[in-house]
Amino acid sequence: MNLKELDLEYVLPTYARNYVNFKSAKGARIIDDKGSEYIDFSAGIGVVSVGHSHERVSDAICKSAKNIIHISNLFCIEPQAKLAEKLVGMSGYDMKVFFANSGAEANEGAIKIARKYGEVDGEPKRYKIVTLKNSFHGRTISTLKATGQESMHNYFGPFPDGFVYADTIESVIEQLDSHTVAVMIELVQGEGGVEPLDKKSVQELALELKKRDILLIVDEVQTGIFRIGEMMASNYYEITPDIITVAKGLGGGVPIGAVMSGKKDVLKAGDHGSTFGGNYLVTSAALEVLTILDEHKSSGELDKTIVYFEDKLEALAKKFPKLIEKIVGIGFMKGFRIDGTENLTNLMNECFKEGVLVLKAGRNTLRFLPPLTITRDEIDEGFERVEKAFITLS
Numbered sequence: 001m002n003l004k005e006l007d008l009e010y011v012l013p014t015y016a017r018n019y020v021n022f023k024s025a026k027g028a029r030i031i032d033d034k035g036s037e038y039i040d041f042s043a044g045i046g047v048v049s050v051g052h053s054h055e056r057v058s059d060a061i062c063k064s065a066k067n068i069i070h071i072s073n074l075f076c077i078e079p080q081a082k083l084a085e086k087l088v089g090m091s092g093y094d095m096k097v098f099f100a101n102s103g104a105e106a107n108e109g110a111i112k113i114a115r116k117y118g119e120v121d122g123e124p125k126r127y128k129i130v131t132l133k134n135s136f137h138g139r140t141i142s143t144l145k146a147t148g149q150e151s152m153h154n155y156f157g158p159f160p161d162g163f164v165y166a167d168t169i170e171s172v173i174e175q176l177d178s179h180t181v182a183v184m185i186e187l188v189q190g191e192g193g194v195e196p197l198d199k200k201s202v203q204e205l206a207l208e209l210k211k212r213d214i215l216l217i218v219d220e221v222q223t224g225i226f227r228i229g230e231m232m233a234s235n236y237y238e239i240t241p242d243i244i245t246v247a248k249g250l251g252g253g254v255p256i257g258a259v260m261s262g263k264k265d266v267l268k269a270g271d272h273g274s275t276f277g278g279n280y281l282v283t284s285a286a287l288e289v290l291t292i293l294d295e296h297k298s299s300g301e302l303d304k305t306i307v308y309f310e311d312k313l314e315a316l317a318k319k320f321p322k323l324i325e326k327i328v329g330i331g332f333m334k335g336f337r338i339d340g341t342e343n344l345t346n347l348m349n350e351c352f353k354e355g356v357l358v359l360k361a362g363r364n365t366l367r368f369l370p371p372l373t374i375t376r377d378e379i380d381e382g383f384e385r386v387e388k389a390f391i392t393l394s
């Protein structure tokens with residue numbers, strides 16, 4: 001059996017897959033089994049934050065793999081404690097961290113903290129969590145329900161109760177009642193179409209929630225770890241959430257998620273846990289990823305590369321005004337709003353043929369989530385290929 005046949009025979013068909021067989025990757029370049037090279041403007045899905053097989057991350061992983069891969073959370077774990085310190089320090093928030101293995105799982109942790117926060121004498125007094133209609137919070141049963149998009153609630157019920165949806169950030173306030181314990185939002189909606197929320201509305205909501213003792217949970221699974229140019233989107237929006245979740249870019253490719261909570265005493269021993277969460281291997285990798293990104297930001301290089309990338313996007317948008325309605329997003333979380341779903345599908349295919357990996361978001365957005373350490377050469381080459389794809393369609 002060739003790879004495609006093998007995959008079709010044995011792997012559950014939950015993904016509409018492209019059957020390219022990638023063999024190696026370095027920085028923002030990936031090579032397939034035929035020797036073709038691709039520029040990666042997707043970084044997994046915003047995962048490979050420091051590029052593919054970054055030497056320092058590979059070394060950290062190898063060192064941990066040869067030393068200790070895993071010891072249970074019943075013992076303290078040195079790289080986990082150091083990673084928590086670094087994550088908290090770099091975010092600037094007064095929080096403590098719980099480590100999970102994915103974004104959805106981090107959000108589950110956030111929901112659990114909120115639900116317990118709403119209990120009085122062990123009874124659920126406040127339990128409702130308000131999220132946005134266009135949100136995406138994950139694929140587990142409760143994070144699917146937290147996800148506001150109707151189309152995500154087609155199967156898999158009954159779902160847990162207590163999730164309420166608001167159409168917009170401005171109308172969240174109308175959904176609050178005496179049973180509300182938390183509001184959970186993405187500051188830039190990723191899967192929803194690279195849609196940034198209005199800064200002032202977010203700040204006003206944050207203030208109002210503080211007054212009412214309702215927790216603000218910011219799902220930074222996609223926006224966090226410098227994706228939009230600052231360590232956290234919450235830094236950029238100048239708010240202080242009660243809980244922040246991160247995952248995608250944190251481990252540079254190893255599976256790791258984290259819940260950061262300013263409510264440090266809600267969960268007690270036994271309330272929450274994870275067999276794998278925050279083990280030696282993944283936290284050693286993530287610690288190196290954060291160190292690299294910290295340097296990349298401090299040197300000014302990240303901000304400069306973002307501007308360089310934005311200039312390329314603008315030049316392209318000017319050239320193809322019929323296809324590109326507008327540029328959306330912040331920092332290295334960007335998109336082109338494309339005129340027509342069919343055009344978007346064709347563009348995706350053409351981009352792949354030209355040798356550049358891009359993503360789709362929502363119904364009509366061509367999404368770019370390049371490695372944060374992408375070089376100017378890689379950006380130049382990637383955009384040459386994207387432009388060829390646009391030329392084919394115009």
Ligand SMILES: *Cc1c(COP(=O)(O)O)cnc(C)c1O
Pocket residue numbers: 101102103104105107136137138139186190191219220221222223247248
């Ligand atoms: C990707 C994503 C998730 C889910 O993360 P998984 O690691 O796939 O579970 C949750 N929230 C947001 C905002 C995301 O972008």
